[in-house]
Amino acid sequence: MRAPTDADEVHFARTADGWRLALHRHRPRRSGSGLPVILCPGYGCNRHFIDYDERYSLARFLAGCGFDAWVLELRGRGLSHPMPGCARPWRWTFDDLARVDVPAAIARVAEATGRRVAWVGHSMGGMVLYACLGCEPAAAALVAAGVTIAAPVAFPAVSATLLARIGQLLLHVPVGDTVPQRWVLGALWHLVGESDALAVGMNPANVDRREVGRALRRALSDVSRAKLRQLAGWALGGGFTSADGRIDYRAGLARIGTPLLVIAGSADRLASPPVVRPGVEGARAAEYREFGRAHGHAVDYGHVDLILGRAAPVEVFPAVARWLDEHAVPR
Numbered sequence: 001m002r003a004p005t006d007a008d009e010v011h012f013a014r015t016a017d018g019w020r021l022a023l024h025r026h027r028p029r030r031s032g033s034g035l036p037v038i039l040c041p042g043y044g045c046n047r048h049f050i051d052y053d054e055r056y057s058l059a060r061f062l063a064g065c066g067f068d069a070w071v072l073e074l075r076g077r078g079l080s081h082p083m084p085g086c087a088r089p090w091r092w093t094f095d096d097l098a099r100v101d102v103p104a105a106i107a108r109v110a111e112a113t114g115r116r117v118a119w120v121g122h123s124m125g126g127m128v129l130y131a132c133l134g135c136e137p138a139a140a141a142l143v144a145a146g147v148t149i150a151a152p153v154a155f156p157a158v159s160a161t162l163l164a165r166i167g168q169l170l171l172h173v174p175v176g177d178t179v180p181q182r183w184v185l186g187a188l189w190h191l192v193g194e195s196d197a198l199a200v201g202m203n204p205a206n207v208d209r210r211e212v213g214r215a216l217r218r219a220l221s222d223v224s225r226a227k228l229r230q231l232a233g234w235a236l237g238g239g240f241t242s243a244d245g246r247i248d249y250r251a252g253l254a255r256i257g258t259p260l261l262v263i264a265g266s267a268d269r270l271a272s273p274p275v276v277r278p279g280v281e282g283a284r285a286a287e288y289r290e291f292g293r294a295h296g297h298a299v300d301y302g303h304v305d306l307i308l309g310r311a312a313p314v315e316v317f318p319a320v321a322r323w324l325d326e327h328a329v330p331r
Contacts, residue, residue, distance in 0.1 A: 006051065007059075007071065010079065013108035015100050018086030022079035023105060024051065024071040026059050032066010033328035035144070036113040038105055039071045041219065042123025042150075043231075046078035047071045049219035049307065050122060056215065056308050058120065061317040067324065068113060072105050074128075076178075077221040090177035092224045093243040094124075094231065098131035103139035106132075116144040118324055122307055123271060126151025127240075127249075130279060134252025145327035147261045147320055150303050152271040153250050153278045155235050178222050202302040203267045206309040215308055253282025260285065261323045263316070265301030266292025287323075291316060 007024035014020055024047050028034055039059050041049040051059040051071045059069040073080045074097050082089035109117050121129050126148025133140045202212065230243045240250040260283055264276040273290055280286040292300040298311045306316055 005047070005079070011070075011108065011112060013101075013104040014083075015075070015104045017096070017100060018083045018089070019075045019101070020081055020083055021075065021101055021105055021108075022047070022073040023108065024059075024073070024079075026051075026063035026069040026071070028066045028068055029064045030066050033325060034066065034068050034115075035118055035324060035328040036068040036070060036109050036115055037062055037118045037120055037324060038109055039069060040074070040102075040119065040121040040125030040128065041071075042121070042125045044077075044221050044223045045219040046073050046221050047219075048078075048215060050125075052215045052218070052308065055313055056211075058307060058317055058320065061313065062120075062321055062324070065321040065325070067118075067321070070105075070109050072101075074101050076224060088177075090224055091226050093227045094128070094131070095242045095247075097124075097227075098128040098249075099136060102128050102132040103136050106139050106142050110142045116142050116329055118144055118327070119146040120149070120320060120324075121147070121151060122149045123151055123303065125149075126279075127153070130253060130256070130283075131249040133256045133258055134249060134254075135247060140256070140258060143258050144329045145259045145261075145324060147263065147323065148276075148279060149263045149306050149316075149320075150265055150268055150271040150276065151262070151279060152275040153240055153253065153282070154238065154275040177225050179225050179228055180222050199267075199302070200269050202304040203265075203300055203309070206299045206301060206305040206311055208310060212304060212308045216304075250278070250282065253279065254284070256283040257285055258283075259327050260287070261320070262286050262288050263306065263320075264288070264290045265303060265306050266290055266294060267300035268303045268306075270303040289319065 005024050008027045009025040011023045012020040039050050051057045059071045062069045075092060106117055119129050129146050234240060241248050262280045264273040277288060280288040291297050297315050306312060
């Protein structure tokens with residue numbers, strides 16, 4: 001099926017609660033394992049964060065290495081949309097993303113390809129994988145391997161304070177179930193895009209500020225007020241739990257047996273190595289890799305530049321491809 005996208009095809013996964021989730025497929029550009037890989041961007045981002053253009057696209061890079069790349073847009077983002085009759089289309093939480101959307105996307109790609117899949121998630125795109133693998137055994141059985149990039153299982157002081165402040169600001173915007181963060185954060189970019197405050201989200205020395213500004217403005221989507229309230233609660237209380245507090249996703253890491261590569265950036269202040277590393281310590285079959293000068297890389301990586309950094313296409317992307325190739329399962 002064709003649609004306004006740079007991908008070869010767009011498919012849709014249907015969720016049990018009435019959403020159609022867009023999956024933008026880049027077929028393999030050369031012979032290789034053909035392993036289907038679902039790529040999931042992070043908090044409030046659509047496909048453009050992880051598939052911006054020919055240079056800054058982890059999806060197209062993997063397709064060029066012989067993988068079958070599927071870029072997922074979770075509910076409320078990009079071409080994903082509620083179907084007629086959806087009971088509460090804009091009142092969803094992190095739990096709906098992790099326990100409804102992720103299993104639906106995994107099942108759809110596995111059905112279309114006839115194979116178990118791999119998952120690559122940046123930031124919250126990795127957090128939803130942790131939560132799904134720890135709580136949804138049927139979906140976990142279809143995942144052959146996973147890569148999480150800058151995906152915290154706790155929050156460092158800087159990001160917790162920032163998230164709490166932005167969350168409280170946006171939650172007080174007098175609107176309905178959806179928070180217009182795309183406009184608000186876009187306006188903030190004009191204030192901090194040329195300032196030192198940029199270092200909170202990225203290493204300024206590793207990004208083209210104008211290019212990354214364009215990418216983020218295209219990538220940001222509005223979010224559910226209920227999800228933002230849940231995240232603000234994590235920032236204030238230090239938890240990683242379901243909205244009702246009954247499920248501890250951090251404790252669920254111990255139930256994960258899927259091979260994982262856990263990636264962190266040495267200069268990441270939103271998901272610093274100390275809050276990313278517990279993902280390795282909690283899961284049973286995880287490897288840790290940190291990107292920074294002390295580990296032989298050209299620069300110290302921040303949060304955004306693990307995907308949109310100048311050096312990412314030559315240092316981060318090949319590392320992800322090599323690890324996936326080592327863990328690709330036969331057809």
